[in-house]
Amino acid sequence: MTSAAGVPFLKGHGTENDFVIIPDPDGVLDLPPEAVARLCDRRAGIGGDGVLRVVRTAAHPEARPMAAEAEWFMDYRNSDGSVAEMCGNGARVFARYLEHAGLAQPGDLALATRAGVRRAHIAKNGGDVTIAMGTAELAAPDGGTEITVSAAGHTWPARKVGMGNPHAVAFVADLDDAGRLLDAPEVHPASAYPDGVNVEFVVTRGPRHVALRVHERGAGETRSCGTGACAVMVAAARRDGHDPRRDGVPVTYTVDVPGGRLEITERADGEIEMTGPAVLVAEGRIDPALLP
Numbered sequence: 001m002t003s004a005a006g007v008p009f010l011k012g013h014g015t016e017n018d019f020v021i022i023p024d025p026d027g028v029l030d031l032p033p034e035a036v037a038r039l040c041d042r043r044a045g046i047g048g049d050g051v052l053r054v055v056r057t058a059a060h061p062e063a064r065p066m067a068a069e070a071e072w073f074m075d076y077r078n079s080d081g082s083v084a085e086m087c088g089n090g091a092r093v094f095a096r097y098l099e100h101a102g103l104a105q106p107g108d109l110a111l112a113t114r115a116g117v118r119r120a121h122i123a124k125n126g127g128d129v130t131i132a133m134g135t136a137e138l139a140a141p142d143g144g145t146e147i148t149v150s151a152a153g154h155t156w157p158a159r160k161v162g163m164g165n166p167h168a169v170a171f172v173a174d175l176d177d178a179g180r181l182l183d184a185p186e187v188h189p190a191s192a193y194p195d196g197v198n199v200e201f202v203v204t205r206g207p208r209h210v211a212l213r214v215h216e217r218g219a220g221e222t223r224s225c226g227t228g229a230c231a232v233m234v235a236a237a238r239r240d241g242h243d244p245r246r247d248g249v250p251v252t253y254t255v256d257v258p259g260g261r262l263e264i265t266e267r268a269d270g271e272i273e274m275t276g277p278a279v280l281v282a283e284g285r286i287d288p289a290l291l292p
């Protein structure tokens with residue numbers, strides 16, 4: 001390790017969905033997929049489910065059109081190096097990093113993501129972070145289950161939900177029925193997800209209270225997925241007969257994930273707000289051998 005010469009990083013998590021955070025305000029860092037995979041390696045690297053590169057929106061060609069609305073762009077990568085449109089837990093941790101670095105204050109701020117601008121609210125004194133996650137895209141708004149998910153010898157009907165990134169939500173009898181999830185679950189028809197899919201397995205814990213396990217595209221099974229929890233919340237709400245846009249009444253669900261708990265509200269205008277913790281646990285410098 002060549003200490004001070006390395007690129008600075010921080011490590012953080014949101015309900016134990018963990019990230020390597022790399023401040024790169026001017027967008028000068030070359031971060032090819034192999035470098036991301038090396039950084040996220042839990043044995044030979046720093047370890048994480050993904051990387052959050054913090055770039056000034058005006059300095060990133062993909063993000064520049066959002067520069068008038070949001071100063072900072074969350075350049076999110078999965079641990080296998082692939083790019084994803086959005087990361088809900090990552091957005092909370094990203095906001096926490098901006099606060100920690102003095103680049104944002106507790107209160108409201110806007111974040112640029114590949115799925116568009118997302119509004120964040122940072123509670124005072126290290127409290128929870130809320131992200132307005134946009135509206136859910138349901139393939140069958142009336143509650144139909146147009147796809148199936150298979151894992152560990154079981155097959156379940158599932159719902160296709162878009163949260164800026166793609167999800168398949170399957171209600172199961174027991175979270176253990178999904179098995180060890182070492183491989184990606186099969187989703188049928190595969191053509192429903194030309195760019196891959198995040199798969200959530202869900203059980204009901206009580207009224208407006210569910211629990212999930214998730215197998216993430218580009219990362220495998222993780223301890224939490226914010227966009228996945230929102231997809232699950234909406235699928236559960238429709239199953240339970242709630243449709244805030246139709247009824248004009250917001251609805252809130254508690255979503256337990258292996259790494260903690262999220263509170264998710266679908267507002268009467270369809271906007272989904274996710275609230276949960278965001279924690280920074282370490283800072284350091286990256287051995288240049290891990291980067292190109």
Ligand SMILES: N[C@@H](CCC[C@H](N)C(=O)O)C(=O)O
Binds near residue numbers: 017086090218219222
């Ligand atoms: N863990 C994230 C989602 C990260 C992206 C996902 N794996 C994908 O490829 O779409 C979250 O908290 O939303």
